[in-house]
Amino acid sequence: MKSLWNAGDVVACNCPNCRKVVQSRFELRNIRMPRSRLSVPNVLVDVCNLCDSIISIPSQSIPQLREAGWAK
Ligand SMILES: [Zn+2]
Secondary structure (H helix, E strand, O other), X not given: OOOOOOOOOEEEEEEOOOOEEEEEEXXXXXXXXXXXXXXXXXXXXXXXXXXXXXXXXXXXHHHHHHHOOOOO
């Protein structure tokens, strides 16, 4: 299993928005949690190619979010 992702990597993923398996890509994005005013720049996330929503945040990005104050 690949443990580290890079921006531009493409995977097949189940998108909760599209409700089907889609191709998704890893991208660096500024992300913000709905419940929080914090936004974190340049976080590697998994983005749906069809609807452009964030499907998941890979575990390698979690320390970055923790550092920004998002308890998980
Ligand atoms: Zn989608």
